[in-house]
Amino acid sequence: MPTKSYNGGIVVPNLYRVESVGIITVSLPNKVVLPLNERVTDKAVPCVSVGERVLTGQVIATNKDYDSVPIHATISGQVTAIDDQLIAHKSGLKTRCITIQSDGKDEWIEQQDTIDNYLNLAPSVLINKIRQAGIVGMGGAGFPAHLKLGLLGLSNLCKTIIVNGTECEPGIMCDDALMQNYPEKIISGVEVMLHISGAERAIIAIENDKIDAHNALLQYISDERISTELIPTKYTSGSEKLLIKALLNKEIPSGGFAIDEGIVCQNVSTVSAIYDAVVDGKPLVSRIVTVTGSGVSSPDNYDVRLGSYFEHIVSLAKPSNEKHSIRMGGMMMGTDVATMSVPISKICNCIFVxxxxxxxxxxxxxxxxxxxxxxxxDLxxxxxxxxxxxxxTEKASDYNLxxxxxxxxxxxxxxxxxxxxDYFSFAKALHRKNIEDKRRTDAARERFEYREFRLERNNKERTEMMEAKKKAIKEKMANEKGQKDKIAAAMDRVNKNKEDNAQ
Ligand code: SF4
Ligand code: SF4
Structure with a gap:
């Protein structure tokens, strides 16, 4: 029985269980729409033009910023647009995307050689491969994988890797499917991460209702640095800080990060993508997505090309004829999406219908x-x-909002x-706004005060300068008058002598 846990959380019944957790590989979509920013801040710049033919796996947009990853074509075909499109984001705003119309051939770029001897390669080389493959955290956060591994791996500070094999919410089963179907790949991916990071150990955390996945992984673990831990099936075990608390009994303080404690957490899908990048030299062009919810009669997992529209796989899960609400991610923490005509991104693990x-x-x-x-x-x-x-919000933040x-x-x-x-997320946004407003007001006041000081100082300096100038002129005039008096006296003496001599 599992013993590792944390306070609180809830047991949410999974209403969408399936008899066996499989993966359906989906046919190629007719087109894909690939956003240029996986995260809000790091917009990549297209390196292809409208009308150009691209191959699967080809880099189509890059970003000079090391914190970002390149964007790859996920099908072969023709670039038909580079414009603003709707994506699955709670803002409901459009963002710059590249659209590729499929040629139905799925012709790949020349593949790099498979690398079995990655142990002979320096961690920095492998980290770069992970970045070039465009891998970000696929559990939902979207944080670039090379950054997490690089920050600790290159400084020999990594002690523990935690592989998150918990599905964050009931109903999602894409990670369970991955662990059951590709256990060897996940264990090899963990070994790659151990090599890169120099960590002492890796713990794979799995909920105790995923015994088949657990058993599948156990068959391939031969490295004594790798272990598994079963944890109770409750929500929200997938949260990074809670997982660390449950497994290592370590609290990550408010505002702190796991990497501050020498811990790297990666989701199993990310680990699998790291294996593909390092060992098979493949960029991230597809992922497994669960489609579930009360609006579909055949919930399942689909291996689908990134950039395919939601409707491409939802239609396979036998949706009802009723009106649907769509949510990307889990039913608890997911994002409501207004339409199914939005592309599947690297962080989209589930579509709730x-x-x-x-x-x-x-x-x-x-x-x-x-x-x-x-x-x-514990709030x-x-x-x-x-x-x-x-x-x-000031009082709310005193209560650790x-x-x-x-x-x-x-x-x-x-x-x-x-x-x-909803109240808390609004209050957090308001708090951030208040802080930003205060920062701006303080900065404006400082600018005003400095301007006043500067004007006063300039006036004072000008007055002092004028005084000094006046004084110098007066002195000069006094000197000149003295000189004139001396000359006049000398002239008087000369004239007087002349008069005396004439008599
Ligand atoms: S206060 Fe926040 S962290 Fe606590 S249960 Fe509510 S939503 Fe979750
Ligand atoms: S908000 Fe009020 S009514 Fe709702 S659970 Fe908390 S204490 Fe109970």
């Missing part, structure tokens, strides 16, 4: 305290609610159906 259900009426807080009991990061959601509701991971456990158990997590 639900029949639209009537909403519950929100009632007053009855101070039952249920929310406080389930918070996995007091009830207190946070009052302060967030009254927009008192910023540590809220927006897991939604508190909202889930609230008998009054208060959307607590």
């Amino acid at each position: 639900n029949n639209v259900a009537p909403k519950y009426d929100v009632k007053e807080c009855i101070r039952c305290g249920s929310c406080n009991q389930v918070c996995p990061v 007091l959601p009830q207190q946070l609610y009052w302060y967030s509701k009254s927009e008192n 910023l540590d809220c991971i927006e897991c939604g456990c508190c909202s889930y158990v609230c008998p009054s159906h208060i959307p607590l997590v």
